[in-house]
Amino acid sequence: MSTSTDIETTYADDAEKVSLWDRIGRPVAPFAWPMVLAGAVILAAGCFLSWSYTDEVLGDLSIDFYPGAVQNLMIIAAVLAVIFALMYRGPFSRLGEWLASATALRVLGLGTTVFMALVIALIGVQAGGLVNVMPGAWISFVGAVLILLGAAGLTPRASKDPLHAHLPSWLEILTIVALLAIVLFGAAYVLDIEDGTVFSLVVLFTGLVAFTLTRAGFFTWVGIIAQTHRRVLMLGAVAVAFLFPFTQDGSDANMSIATQVLIFASTALGLNIVVGLAGLLDLGYIAFLGAGAYVGAMFSHSAFATIGWKPNFLLVVIFGALVSATLGLIIGSPTLRVSGDYLAIVTLAFGEIFRLAMGNLDGQDGPRLTNGPNGIPAIPDLEIGSFNFGETHEVFGITLGRFANYYFLLLVVAAIIITVFTRLNNSRIGRGWIAIREDEKAAEAMGVNTFGLKLFAFAGGAFLAGMAGTIKAHHDVSVTPDQYIFLESAFLLAAVVLGGMGTVAGVLIGATILKLMPEKLRFVADYRLLIFGLLLVLMMRFRPEGLVASKRRQLEFHEEDEELADRVEEVHLVEEQEAKA
């Protein structure tokens, strides 16, 4: 029932949108295409002129023929606009049959116009008045408006389904490699930006480009080739992750953010098993990370550690994971018999109990394990064999600092967690979980061991979080109860929901966004509850499946396509062959 109404509303929305675009576009329709091209040229030309009178606004935009960061973005936008225009008509029209060039140009035109207006406003505000805005900015703004108007005059055409695009393998692989390279250098570039406003603008622009390419249908194709060349993608992603510290040249500031992102993402991936696969709402998940961290701290060489025994760190990691998993079993076995909402409340309470308990096990109210609210400070850096994680190393003339060391270790942990997640997901166990998420009673009636699987999801997720926690203890230097407040659980959940439940890539992206933004932007840090709350509400309204839709969800867009079955079958065959090899 609800699906059919959904479809109707979408159609209605589309109809309205189309008519609005058409109304704007009809007068300019005869010369729409040249208008887009001219707009792009004007937009780019403006970027080579000065935009602002002073050099203290948005980096430096005051020098002619020397584009600053923000101007570079608009040049990229202009190039994109030219490419799409030439796809619509001209040398790239073959490509235009596959990508929705007109739709993409509309999005791009609207986006750049808004972007330019925003930049002009920002220059006006920061430099004290619109008089400080130099003609270059106005020229670029006119260019953006021209693209917008011209794009409105183009007629969107139905593009062919990218599933039928059989490009040569090497080209597909090249695309993947190029995209990964863009990710690597893009990340290095973005993290290097000091100015908060410029950083926001770059992020905004990245979002705009991503949205444009999505509407063009580019990412649908990328999703398909990523599926066909999974090995390449995986190797490439590992290479990019591995190479990242080498782009930082010893700068600890960004590497510290990167390690935090990794810890957060690893934990979120563990939670993704519980929430995304098994469909159990856990609001106290941070406690499992905390349990691991406390185990790591108690067995550490810190002078404040409460346990005398100092076992090998590998053993500590396993202890931490097991303690966490045990807690998961203890909390899970009585509560997993109750249904969804009750579970949420119980886990929320559990998270708080954990924090309060850690604040009280100080020798007065209980055994002295955690030093109460003071926590366990001064945890020394990890030492595995003769490798000390606190020391700086020189590799190929590039300095790798303390955080880079932890980064590589956390990368291994994240890789383990991702492997566990994907392999479980594509197995009997994973199917059981998803069946429970979809309809628990029916799953049980089909012979799925629902209680056991739910308990395993809970304990397994806790195990992974505990593992990450032991490393976090050393990374953070100290462990205190107030690091494990409810808000952290909420953010973990937000990362999962924002990124895309049940996916790896989505949760990685979600975790990166949620951790990176407050670190780089003061105002996001100050208003993060408000901003993330708003973000979630918007997501629920416009893209409930999350930034990255899981494979199962993507399928629904291709329901009528008979050939899809064949292509998916092919992919399965490839998988099977790979498995055999």
Add this chain to the structure above:
Amino acid sequence: MTAVDETIRTDRPDDGPVLEATGVTMRFGGLTAVNNVGMTVRPGEILGLIGPNGAGKTTFFNCLTGMYKPTEGRVRLLGNDLPPKPRAVVMAGMARTFQNIRLFGNMTALENVMVGRYCRTSSMALTSILRGPKFRREERETRARAQELLEFVGLGKSSEHLARNMPYGDQRRLEIARALATEPKLLLLDEPTAGMNPRETQQASDLIFRIRDSGLAVVVIEHDMRFIFNLCDRVLCLVNGQVLVEGTPGEVQSDPRVIEAYIGGAADDEEGDA
């Protein structure tokens, strides 16, 4: 003693009835939805279960499959007592479909059927993570068997479609494939043709015959009398939670009490509407 006794019986299921339910009673507070119902299903037979709305047919199925714990009564499958636990019931060899379709909507048709294989496969977490040869073989077999079953019910081409986007009739057939994947000896179908057009109903009828021919016993709840009387070897009519008549389709069809129960039910409905 009993263990030996049971093994002998399970080894030769052809001797006794597949299902033997005696004195099954289900009370919800003051309402007795199922009242002292007995039912015997013989190997290779198709048994129809009819009765007016609210007669207790679905509730009876729920009692048989352990989704409800019957207030009283005893259910024996292939000579073994069944505990009222859905999973144990499936493992013992009885599977069902639902009146209001309960598929795993966001899974593909193939995955839905693969979930049905869950109870007949054994890969655990560690094997799944390490992906040893045993895991890969089992996974391959599960997939192949599921695809076979989809083809058996006529959905071979829809394996990659999301269950919730499939047409109504296909969903009903998919539920049957999912139930068959559990390798049951007895299949319980709750209104398998509800919402189907005549052509689909005919196909469903053929499908049930084919399931019977593959060696299963089938119990079908249905309101479509023509369908039931054409399909079933025996028919059991339930009214107000009690067995009213049991016999061959001919006997039940001509029994005045059955006609009266249906007309009376209809009259009640009209009164209710008025």
